[in-house]
Amino acid sequence: MIPAPFLLYLGSSADALGIKTSRGIAAFRRDDCVGEFRHDDCPQTLGLPRMSMAEAAAAGARTLVLGIAGAGGRLPADLIEDAAAALEAGMNVAAGLHERLRDQPRLAELASARGLQLFDVRDPPAHLSVGKGYPRAGxxxxxxxxxxxxxxxxxxxxxxxxxxxxxxxxxxxxxxxxxxxxxxxxxxxxxxxxxxxxxxxxxxxxxxxxxxxxxxxxxxxxxxxxxxxxxxxxxxxxxxxxxxxxxxxxxxxxxxxxxxxxxxxxxxxxxxxxxxxxxxxxxxxxxxxxxxxxxxxxxxxxxxxxxxxxxxxxxxxxxxxxxxxxxxxxxxxxxxxxxxxxx
Amino acid sequence: MIPAPFLLYLGSSADALGIKTSRGIAAFRRDDCVGEFRHDDCPQTLGLPRMSMAEAAAAGARTLVLGIAGAGGRLPADLIEDAAAALEAGMNVAAGLHERLRDQPRLAELASARGLQLFDVRDPPAHLSVGKGYPRAGxxxxxxxxxxxxxxxxxxxxxxxxxxxxxxxxxxxxxxxxxxxxxxxxxxxxxxxxxxxxxxxxxxxxxxxxxxxxxxxxxxxxxxxxxxxxxxxxxxxxxxxxxxxxxxxxxxxxxxxxxxxxxxxxxxxxxxxxxxxxxxxxxxxxxxxxxxxxxxxxxxxxxxxxxxxxxxxxxxxxxxxxxxxxxxxxxxxxxxxxxxxxx
Incomplete structure (x- = not known):
């Protein structure tokens, strides 16, 4: 399980649909959210307190959730930068992109050095089988x-x-x-x-x-x-x-x-x-x-x-x-x- | 490119559709095939000379093609065994299963030790983009x-x-x-x-x-x-x-x-x-x-x-x-x- 409470990431996103993961967590797990992180150029808010990485960590946030999503699920350089800052502030980082946090050497090294975790929630389960379509109960x-x-x-x-x-x-x-x-x-x-x-x-x-x-x-x-x-x-x-x-x-x-x-x-x-x-x-x-x-x-x-x-x-x-x-x-x-x- | 000529694998398959990859290569690249490998219990043939791994290597085969396919694309133990035998005989091995040859430590070590190659043709290309459906010429x-x-x-x-x-x-x-x-x-x-x-x-x-x-x-x-x-x-x-x-x-x-x-x-x-x-x-x-x-x-x-x-x-x-x-x-x-x- 991903340790709560969360700091929700909006980054520089100007696209309301692009922050739908952060928005969804704010809507359905609001009690687990201590704040939101957004850059000065970000026109969006979830109505949570705006915090820096250090402020969030001090307020008890245990995980930065990179809750933004563009088509293709890429992990661009600015997100890597902000994820590194979260690790340096002492938080775990969770993301659901196709490009994995753990595949970024800088993030993997930082997490390892500080005893923190990277959560890639878009990892599919291992050992899937093909569907069969047989009638099933339920x-x-x-x-x-x-x-x-x-x-x-x-x-x-x-x-x-x-x-x-x-x-x-x-x-x-x-x-x-x-x-x-x-x-x-x-x-x-x-x-x-x-x-x-x-x-x-x-x-x-x-x-x-x-x-x-x-x-x-x-x-x-x-x-x-x-x-x-x-x-x-x-x-x-x-x-x-x-x-x-x-x-x-x-x-x-x-x-x-x-x-x-x-x-x-x-x-x-x-x-x-x-x-x-x-x-x-x-x-x-x-x-x-x-x-x-x-x-x-x-x-x-x-x-x-x-x-x-x-x-x-x-x-x-x-x-x-x-x-x-x-x-x-x-x-x-x-x-x-x-x-x-x-x- | 996968080095030809090929030895085509039928293994123990009794399922005509299960050997469709070997059959397709025999049909469309017959000049590149020196023989077929099948166990004694295999009722199928592609009409190519039946050869052991050693015979095929001696006849010039450079790659064993594991041209069989079950739903799910698993790589069962008997295939791993036969792939290892091919490597020991001096042939490369190619397969198109979901489970990769290179992920089998025994095969990876054998290939590395003998300077041979493992070809996983089901590897998707890196850096794909999502489709857009925009009208395109052609x-x-x-x-x-x-x-x-x-x-x-x-x-x-x-x-x-x-x-x-x-x-x-x-x-x-x-x-x-x-x-x-x-x-x-x-x-x-x-x-x-x-x-x-x-x-x-x-x-x-x-x-x-x-x-x-x-x-x-x-x-x-x-x-x-x-x-x-x-x-x-x-x-x-x-x-x-x-x-x-x-x-x-x-x-x-x-x-x-x-x-x-x-x-x-x-x-x-x-x-x-x-x-x-x-x-x-x-x-x-x-x-x-x-x-x-x-x-x-x-x-x-x-x-x-x-x-x-x-x-x-x-x-x-x-x-x-x-x-x-x-x-x-x-x-x-x-x-x-x-x-x-x-x-």
Whole structure:
């Protein structure tokens, strides 16, 4: 486990989506965060006290979390510099990038010399097997998206909490760096060797006999030309009986691809259901989650209502408006243990 | 480059598909093969002289190619044993498994001590970028399949040869271990980190301005629950203007998944075309390739004719019957340089 409390890194990021890991930890593990580190040119804040490395260490922070993420997961020189400063101040460093902290000789030497640790949470598990798609017991819900970074993790965490509040056994299954840092466990599915995408998810959410739910965090989008392969393998491995489609209204283009429009919600859900049927013949959509953080509340309510009418499914903002309507739909239609359907 | 000539390994394999790498090298680089190595319990042959390691080395073989492949790409103890024997006999060893030769201390030490080399052709290239799906110049054909191991590499190689015989510039782009061993270059797409599947293919077949074709070897199947993520990322990265669907008639079930039926050809092609449109709006199917090696010639001809009628596309066995009909369709409908369509 990564020692808390944390100092959350924003660096020089001007990109709201680029700090989504730090933001997610601030949202779901706020009690474990003592402050945020940002350079003078950083226009963003998480509302935590701004601290230098030394101030954070003095305030008790045990780990700097490099919670920023660009496409490609590179570890640029300025991050290495700041990570070294954290080690020199006496903190461990955690990151979830494709390029590993431990592969940087300077960081490895500093950590070793000071008895500190480097955590690369995007390391996939060893000894994965290929997925098989055999019917397996258990109730599984997967969040899917029109795009990357539209709120799938938030929705999945909110749905997990909502089920538990109803007294239903439910576990969040993390598939991305932020989710893994929030949950303390999971599989960084975008970092596994391509042959093992679905197998990694079968291992993450294996057969379950207690009647409880696994709520699996989706990644990417079937409509994202960078990452659709990950999304499809995840979908097949998850073998979900329920899908929740996540979307951020008003996004100008697919994440990282200027000029590429987001898919229509109905088409996106239909394509996900079609693909999911390969391993889960009876899969159904149970709701739509909109990230309306950029919209006034009245507009958000109107948009949810209109989306609900158009798609025939409960639609909500899981953070601002709650997930009760989706939980109702999920439990109402799925009140008897699901039968394992053959393919 | 891996030094030829080769000794091809069959080991104890009783599975015709399990030796597909050795078989592919025997088919497409036969002049570079001095013999085959098989244990007494191996019921298979490639029709090459059976040799011990010592006999092969004496006959001039410079590299043992461990051309066998099980799902998961493991390197079991008996293969390690035989690889060590090859090194002791003075040959290099090449393999395309997920588990690397160089990670076996015994093999690494033997190779080092004797000045021999270990070739792990499934190593993905370093420094991949995520795919973007931006329209790019060039003419690209991709083979897709109803299943793994249905003849996509054979079809792609035959189509490449067919285009060249018509005087059209054409290059085979290998994406699997066999193709890479045949071509001497390529990207083992199932071994790249999942985030980079489409990016790896964009790098393998970059923009091309000479009017020639890149013929990209497909992998897996959108309908295979183990590997569909690889197939989808490959499809998006390839950005193909033409698809050829490959199939092996009579296969009892999806490779490695007893009980799972193969998809219908028309549905399989339609789903591939639908998915491909994300990065190639004008993509079209140009032919069907059947592997009829298990069928009498007259039956094969009848089956091709019936498939052609049903799907409205040229259908052939690329090895037994040639690819002229598909080349005709490809060049006839694509006789003007393709315009880059915006999405």
């Amino acid at each position: 109730r599984r819900l997967l969040t899917v998206g029109t795009d990357c970074s539209v709120g799938k993790m938030y929705a999945t965490l909110a749905l997990t909490r909502g089920l538990r509040e109803r007294g239903v056994a439910a576990d969040f299954r993390a598939t991305g760096q932020t989710g893994i840092l929030v949950a303390g466990a999971g599989v960084p599915v975008d970092a596994v060797v391509a042959d093992f995408i679905s197998g990694a998810i079968e291992a993450l959410a294996p057969a379950r006999e207690d009647g409880g739910w696994d709520l699996i965090e989706g990644q990417g989008s079937l409509f994202h030309p960078s990452f659709a392969g990950v999304s499809l393998g995840l979908l097949h491995g998850a073998q979900p009986e329920a899908l929740v489609l996540c979307h951020e209204p008003g996004r100008p283009h697919m994440r990282g691809i200027p000029g590429r429009a987001l898919p229509d919600l109905a088409e996106c859900l239909a394509r996900n259901l079609e693909a999911a049927r390969l391993t889960s013949a009876e899969v159904r959509g149970v709701g739509i989650c909109l990230n309306t953080s950029g919209i006034e509340r009245d507009d958000a309510l109107r948009l949810c209502a209109a989306t609900e009418d158009r798609l025939g499914l409960p639609c909500t903002d899981p953070i601002a408006l709650g997930v009760e309507s989706i939980i109702d739909r999920l439990l109402c239609e799925a009140s008897t243990p699901s039968t394992i359907s053959s393919y | 003419r690209r054909l991709l083979t897709v399949g109803t299943d793994c191991s249905v003849g996509k590499m054979y079809a792609t190689l035959a189509l490449t040869r067919g285009l060249r015989e018509r005087g059209v510039a054409a290059d085979f782009r290998a994406t699997g271990q066999t193709g890479i061993l045949v071509a001497g270059a390529g990207v083992p797409v199932d071994a790249v980190v999942a985030d980079f599947i489409s990016g790896a293919i964009e790098a393998l077949a970059p923009a091309r301005e000479d009017g020639g074709w890149d013929l990209i070897e497909g992998q897996g199947s959108l309908f295979h629950p183990s590997f569909a993520g690889v197939s989808l990322g490959l499809l998006h990265g390839a950005q193909p203007e033409a698809l050829v669907l490959c199939h092996e008639p009579g296969r009892p079930h999806m490779r490695g998944i007893p009980g799972r039926a193969l998809p219908d050809l028309a549905e399989c092609l339609a789903r591939n075309l639908e998915a491909a449109r994300l990065t190639s709006a004008e993509v079209r199917g140009v032919g069907i390739c059947l592997n009829t090696s298990g069928i009498e010639r007259d039956d094969a001809l009848r089956l091709c004719a019936a498939t052609e009628d049903r799907l409205g596309l040229p259908c052939t066995d690329p090895i037994a019957l040639g690819v002229e009909s598909i080349i005709d369709r490809l060049l006839c409908e694509a006789s003007t340089p393709s315009t880059i369509s915006s999405y």
